[in-house]
Amino acid sequence: MATKTEVAAAARALFADQGYVATTIAAIAEAADIPAQTIYSAFGNKAAILRSIAWEVAGTLDIDRAHEEALAQPDPRDGLRRAANIQRRQFEQMYDVIDVYQEAARTDPDIAHDLQTIAANRERAFRRHIDAIASHLAPGVSVDDGVAIYLTLVLPEVYRTLVIEHRWTTDSYENWLANALITQLLRSP
Amino acid sequence: MATKTEVAAAARALFADQGYVATTIAAIAEAADIPAQTIYSAFGNKAAILRSIAWEVAGTLDIDRAHEEALAQPDPRDGLRRAANIQRRQFEQMYDVIDVYQEAARTDPDIAHDLQTIAANRERAFRRHIDAIASHLAPGVSVDDGVAIYLTLVLPEVYRTLVIEHRWTTDSYENWLANALITQLLRSP
Structure with missing residues (x-):
């Protein structure tokens, strides 16, 4: 419903601007021009608003399918370039939400639990990719090493x-990431 | 004095274990078996205890001289290997303190200000290094790019x-970092 969308948009801006802990439902109500009681009825609490924002954005990205396509590339370099593109799109669309999640996880156990689940899913997707290209890994890089390096980059x-902080374009970030993944993970061609 | 050392040791263990925000002076007093009032007299507040821990550890590392020696290496690869060793020693000795500083900075403006000063000093040291090896940078990597990549790694x-998280030895970390700095920053030899 339109109200939920407005509340989510107002909350997202406030979270990014002032932080999760400092943002109250009252402030979200004022910014969205919607009674606080309506927000409580629609969402329940602040954590639920944040979750709803994250699900909404993540849903538009179709990350799982993108990962499957990446690891299915015949040339492992192309697969890692696609992996870099996935990360670029994800951060472009929701870096602010990821940052707020990390802040919120420090004080909210439900959000902390969400974040653990998300991290486990991410690691599983990366491991599937590294497993798929295991025969191309650089000498001395095990699958476990590869997963750790992937997670790091x-x-x-x-x-x-x-x-x-350094105002690189997201194009430059994607190129840097693709090259770093290829150089650090794969045998030289 | 011995009391200050005991308080710092007890506080460091509690900060690392339970987090900065959750650790009270009363808990530190109990762990160190020293009256809370003595701790207030010796340090003033919790932020001062954290600062004192950080200064104590950082003082033993002699980072500034190590950076000067690194950037003065005739072979830029050796200089970056030394830079990797500096980071390894720093994290080995005080990763826990750095982590607590980052947590504390979210709620304590003095600590946040400290962290900005530390970050600015770090960036300045890295920039001096990159400036010193500017003629060896890979094609397409400007000094600014080099500083951003250095800060990232x-x-x-x-x-x-x-x-x-992935239980690499600090030796493996240092080797990985040295190779990543060399590969990403320098022209191929």
Whole structure:
């Protein structure tokens, strides 16, 4: 319903601007011009608003299918380039939400639990990809090493450092990430 | 004095274990078996205890001199290997303190200010290094790009992912970091 969309949009802006902990339902109500009681009825609590924002954005990205397509590429370099593109799209669309999730997880056990589930799903997807290209890994890089390196290069803090703090374009980030994944994971051609 | 050392040791263990926000002076007093009033007299507040821990550990590392020696290496690869060793020693000695600082910065403006100063000093040291090896940078990598890549690879979250979460040895971390810095920053020899 339109109200939920308006509340989510107002909450997302406030979370990104002032942080999750500092944002009250009252402030969201004021920003969205919707009574706080309506927000409580529609969502229940602040954590539920954040979850609803995350699900909404993540749903538009179709990440699982993109990962399957990436690992199915005949050339493992093409697969890692696609993997870099997945991360770029994900961070472009929802870096702010990921950042707020990490903040909220420090104080909200439900959000912390969500984040563990999301991290486990991410790691599983990366491991499937590394398993699929295991015969192409660089000498000395085991599947476990490959997963750890993959997880490292796609950290939100890496995106933050390059794109948010150092104003790289998301194109440059994607190219850097693709090259870093290829150089660090694969045998030289 | 011995009391300050005991308080710092007790506080460091509690911060690492339960987090900064959740650790009270009363809990530190109990763990150190020293009256809370003595702790208030010696330090003032919780932020001052954390600062004192950080200064104590950082003082033993002599980071500034190590950076000067690194950037003065005739072979830029050796310089980056030394840079990787600096980060390894720093994280080995005080990853827990860095992590607590980042948590504390979210709620304590003085600690947040400290962290900004530390980040600025780090970036300045890295920039001096990249400036010193500017003629060896890979094609397409500007000094600014080099600083951003350096900052990215030495993120505490990278250390956390590889060493804390994936149980790499600090030797493996140092080798990985040295190779990543060399491959991403320098022209191929």
